[in-house]
Amino acid sequence: MVKKIKVAVYKTDDMHMVASEKYMRSTHSGLTHCKEIKADEYRLIRNGTVYEITDCNTEGRLTNLLLKVVE
8 A cells, every 4th residue: 555644754863872773773763643654564765765664653743753774
């Protein structure tokens, strides 16, 4: 299934120290209003770049995404 959604995508900060293995493996983070999105089931395609959704948190007003560029 293909669905168009609005997503803000940001490159993750390499200088930020975190303990989360998923955050360390991610190349980008994202924010969206879409609540149906799930990690490891969906991918994002934005401006010709394909992102794998490695983690998502739908608890807040916006869904937080951890993304990894698929090469």
